[in-house]
Amino acid sequence: MDFNNSSYKECSSKNLDDDVKLPSCTVRTMASKAITIDNINPNILKLEYAVRGPLVIRAAEIEKELEKGAQKPFKRVIKANIGDAHAMGQTPITFIRQVISCVTSPELIEKGDYPEDVKQRAREILGACGGNSVGSYTSSHGIEYIRRHVAEYIERRDGYPANWEDICLSSGASTAIKNCLQLLCNNIGGKPSGVMIPIPQYPLYSASLAEYGLEQVGYYLDEDHQWGLDIEELERALADASKNCNVRALVVINPGNPTGQVLTRDNIESIIKFAHKHKLFLFADEVYQDNVYAEGSKFFSFKKVLREIGSPFDDIELASFMTVSKGYMGECGLRGGWMELVNLDPHVQAHLYKCISAMLCPSTLGQTAVDCVARPPLPGEPSYELWIREKTAVLDSLNKRAKMIVDTFNQMEGFKCNIVQGAMYAFPRFELPPKAIKAAAAEGKTPDTFYAFRLLEETGICVVPGSGFGQRPGTYHFRTTILPQPELLKEMLDIFQAFHKKFTAEFSN
């Protein structure tokens, strides 16, 4: 019995006081339970996370049906819903895996035929672990040895100093983002705190704001200008929201998820000045910093630009987030990440670290992956050649796939897709015939969700509807990853084109 399915989903959105009408919901009467829909944390009810929502749950069901031999017009589900590179056939970076194996089974350091730099790295990481074992807890903000390497990585990237004590390792970026958001929960003057997030956004933000009772203050990215971030729109959103909440923080995702834009240095400078002007805590979600493809695009970290523009703007509070799940590594399952904290009130930083300490520590093996990313093999070291070859191959291939996907969508009738300058997703806009919009309404679905469900049921392709990320009213989008390997991606795009033609024909007069 899996309760987390779409039929339940529909049931939960109805009036549950009235549950006699909902046979699938009446395993027992609500009143006999300590926790029911009526007395559960109301923020949990509101929370939504489309990347793993009803459509994705249905995709998993279809996979099981296929396994059991069900006849479908397709042979496999293509999961283009989530940035899960290895699941789509990307191979791991050898250096990372070798180091992890060696710290896990230290006898491999001597017995296995691993390169000397792998062995040395494993010895050093083990030396930084209690009792020389990755089975020990680490400091709750991570192993000092690794935090120092992250600081050095940031210094090399930006050309400005980074303080290792301001680096906090985490179980992927999500945990760190949530820890920082949680600091903002407060009702000052009877108004909740508000957090500005882009629309479209990565739904971890909307989900976490709902969970923490923080007010979502959306600012629109400008689709007609390559999903650019317009300061006037930030001012508008801030002014509108200030009636209802105390706007205290600004989230920027660069390179963008789901939109794929890479912010220019000038744009970043304006954002920092805006944050300074309004005393906002700046969340810089920079997890795709290695994923920049378009000619002329370059990644600038907020930290670097902040240091470059200097006083009086460089005292804003900034948290920058990074992970080993994206980039060329794609090690989602290892759960490794970090944040750099800049200019935090030292009291606040101490309380943040204290709060993190109750959760013990991030995975030592995730931290090991972080170390490999923060301090990759250097030219001349035994693992360097292979490492750079593997890294370049992944990024070159993603670059080609980013172009292939955009070109295909732009050839499709009613589609318009901005260039994927960076990250791992395309977020095309598409037109829907009025009859399709009507049919969606009849099923109680948003039009983009209706389209995505049809796509899934007819082709096995799983994308996430734009409504899961937010979009301007009356526009329809979906997010697809660029992660299927080139051959599969080509196949997927061919199927997609055929589906879209058929769909358009079906719903046109």
Next chain:
Amino acid sequence: MDFNNSSYKECSSKNLDDDVKLPSCTVRTMASKAITIDNINPNILKLEYAVRGPLVIRAAEIEKELEKGAQKPFKRVIKANIGDAHAMGQTPITFIRQVISCVTSPELIEKGDYPEDVKQRAREILGACGGNSVGSYTSSHGIEYIRRHVAEYIERRDGYPANWEDICLSSGASTAIKNCLQLLCNNIGGKPSGVMIPIPQYPLYSASLAEYGLEQVGYYLDEDHQWGLDIEELERALADASKNCNVRALVVINPGNPTGQVLTRDNIESIIKFAHKHKLFLFADEVYQDNVYAEGSKFFSFKKVLREIGSPFDDIELASFMTVSKGYMGECGLRGGWMELVNLDPHVQAHLYKCISAMLCPSTLGQTAVDCVARPPLPGEPSYELWIREKTAVLDSLNKRAKMIVDTFNQMEGFKCNIVQGAMYAFPRFELPPKAIKAAAAEGKTPDTFYAFRLLEETGICVVPGSGFGQRPGTYHFRTTILPQPELLKEMLDIFQAFHKKFTAEFSN
């Protein structure tokens, strides 16, 4: 600059409006920051976690001082503050590490000389991972293949069925506990939800209740009766608290942390009936289920007893928590755990799973460790002999150390220590001379904290004062792990005895 230190700690507890008087706190005036002590989430300010508190931070400082060659009356810090077995010299279980190495570097499956059951297990786990890689995300409640093994483990343990869809894998038990606690946040009739926790308790509970704004409803364990759990005391605590909050859940830690008691089957039955009577959600913290030492003591899971006593008591909502960090494994750094959910309202369970999904997934390598624990090698399989030998050696040694520590404390003047029936800690009670209590007050410390700081500074032994767990007013305790290896433990206890004599002499007339 590490802000998370004891001098800061003192500063933060003073009036921060007045920060000109506190030079170490005045990096900049508070008003210039988006997040300050005045507008931070007030729950975060309240949160405390003694296991990693100021005393432990001081212990880390002392370690650094020793490294730099500082002269101290001791040569090393003995960290008896945290249940971190490998850090204290316990060696990992070979089977777990071999399987993790093989799934990390699949070429080891063919190349390495590992036993056939290790290779087979690794192949199967990889087969359950997207793209055959541990770098892929898994389902947010864990890999189905492993959840099924956990259900089978529970069935073997209890003799009653377990549903794999009610098993949710997690990053250690802490995450799962917090996810469940969060469901309770609500203000019904203007009163917050209350959660009953034992006093003394494991401070994850008090910290999480503070974080979530839930009311802590403490019930005292009966030190004079082997830290037993008395139903009359539960009734008293519930009645007292009901004026101020809606008591909705009951936490029981069995085997006990920090107290080391193992509940009898009868006691568990009474607790279940109490929870049923008052419609409480029962949190069964059973992470030490493998750690039972005392003759006549036996672990009974709440789930088993619930099934045995049957209707009408067996419909209470129960969440049972388990981890790979304790037991004979001690794999704290891998962050693997699970919870079993019993009798939850299906709507509530669906919302819980939805909430967990935004955090993507627990570490695949932590999940791999869970699989090894849930389905250890069977008699006749190549890894069985070594596995059972390693497991037995760890548990036998812990058993001896549990006795050694209790015997020693009970020989010390003014000490009284209950038998450590299970878990990994002793929680002795000790008397303090009035002069010591006065001296503690002069330093603004609780008497047990004063004692523990003196112990640390003079001997390098780090324990956690009883006030971090809760104790009856006017009594003093500390928690020490039983984890130092036998020789070190003997040395530690000798040093401890000498310190206590000296301390008592100093503060007696």
